[in-house]
Amino acid sequence: MIRTIAIAATLAILPLAALVPTPAGAQFAELVRQRAEGWEIGPFYKGRSRSPGMPARAVQAGDTAYFDFPWPDARAGHVHYVTRPTGPLTGAREIVLRYRIDGERGVRFHPQEHPDRKATLSLYFQRRGDNWKARGRYATYRWYAPEGMMGPVTPGTHEVRVPLDANWVAVLGATSHTAPGAFADALDNAARVGFVFGSRGGRGHGVYATAPARFTILDFRVE
Template sequence: MRCLKPIFAATLSILAASPAAADAPPASAWEIGPFIDGRNYSVGMPVRPTETRDGASFVVPGPSARDGHVHYVTMPVRSLAGARRITLRYRIDAPQGTRFVQQENPAAGPATLSLYFQRRGDSWRARHPDYRWYSPAGRDVPLSPGIHEVSIPLDPGAKWVAMMGGDSSSNPRGFAAALSEAHRVGFTFGGNSGRGHGVYATRPSRFTVLDFEIE
């Protein structure tokens, strides 16, 4: 069962005038990006996932340079002030032996997924070093076929990682400000060379969001 708490359902009511909108994020609510200065950094990807009976779904690009790579999958949110936890449940369908690779540096280590949120007004430049926050160290999930769930509390002690280094325990004020003025939320693909720097698959693969919940 896919469900969302009221903090997020309110946002979805703005995004889509569909009776199902309050039950789960529809594919139309998600954006595959990021878009920076008019350019989509998820090269070769559609702007929106496809709606399926199981949830929002998209194909992970293949190893050819022309196939592209996927970076950020996010949706708008009004604020995360008072929210306690983000949980994502997802499924990856892929043939046996499929590997997921960091686009920026294939030799850097396993490709991973991170939960993510972003403060309003982020310029995507170094002058906003604590406007983007990713899963704590060791809580980014290596990508592999199957059904997976990642659930992380939204408190400073969880040690969410800031874009330019540091974490929520060493920068609690920046973390709290980002939660209060949150603008987008979702998940990213990358690895230790950059949490949102992109991933591709060595064989045809599909990613499906089964549940996304903010408590």
């Protein structure tokens, strides 16, 4: 039975967890909590953000949210993970992100770990209880979109759609096709969902800009 249906088309809509039937009062409280939390920029580990030079959260502006890339080089910082809380993703079909990048003419985006490579954006979700060590069972707690389904980090408006039956990749290289049980468990116990910045060789290892640039989340949903 499908326990969750969708994150609707704007940031103001209920997350998957809130669409599980609950008393009206509890559902309203969950909506208020999610709106207050918004999009977290991290990840946070042992109380410290792993996105240096970035605020803890994106700025919410009506039905959109935005943040500015650190610039002009890696010493100014880099953005890694942009996520928000979710409930189980069991039964969902795909994750969709539509976004816009605005920047000064000639702005470029570089992965801080591999600045000679192309910067990428990857849709992402994370299982509840991850200890960030990526050892043992925790090696399949973080999941990233397949390589061919990553989004561009270039000026303009872009949309990325990744089906949840595609071959998602775990943090140490296992895939949803080679470890289907672990992937299903991660969907059943999902805690955060969103997107990460990096490159082919390091999905969430951070990106910076060479000039002022802004990232705006226009639409995010799980269907």
